[in-house]
Amino acid sequence: MPEMTSFDAKDFRLYVSSVKKWLNILGITEFDVDFKHEQINAAAEVEIDSEAKTAVFRLTKQAEITVKSLHSVDTLALHEVLHLLMGDLTWAASKAKERDEIIISHEHEVINRLIRVIK
Numbered sequence: 001m002p003e004m005t006s007f008d009a010k011d012f013r014l015y016v017s018s019v020k021k022w023l024n025i026l027g028i029t030e031f032d033v034d035f036k037h038e039q040i041n042a043a044a045e046v047e048i049d050s051e052a053k054t055a056v057f058r059l060t061k062q063a064e065i066t067v068k069s070l071h072s073v074d075t076l077a078l079h080e081v082l083h084l085l086m087g088d089l090t091w092a093a094s095k096a097k098e099r100d101e102i103i104i105s106h107e108h109e110v111i112n113r114l115i116r117v118i119k
């Protein structure tokens with residue numbers, strides 16, 4: 001059974017510093033980034049505007065998480081930064097075809113490979 005995991009203010013500060021760390025390591029400097037700690041339907045997410053070059057990183061307050069070890073705050077931060085890394089690519093793909101589950105599924109394959117190599 002999934003259990004509820006809470007992310008408090010301390011987790012949010014860690015999330016913000018982790019996102020900044022991974023952005024720096026990957027050399028992603030072209031986006032204006034903002035951070036929000038609010039309830040969403042995922043543990044974390046990034047909202048990307050490829051044209052305006054803005055990104056809003058969110059960390060939820062509570063999430064149902066089945067495998068906690070895969071969802072440390074630093075890994076969540078890296079996961080979302082990797083979405084930003086590939087955000088322009090999926091945005092470009094969406095211009096030809098609506099951003100659909102196949103594109104997101106391939107994006108997650110690349111993210112999971114990169115996390116195994118980076119961490």
Ligand SMILES: [Zn+2]
Pocket residue numbers: 079083108
């Ligand atoms: Zn994802």
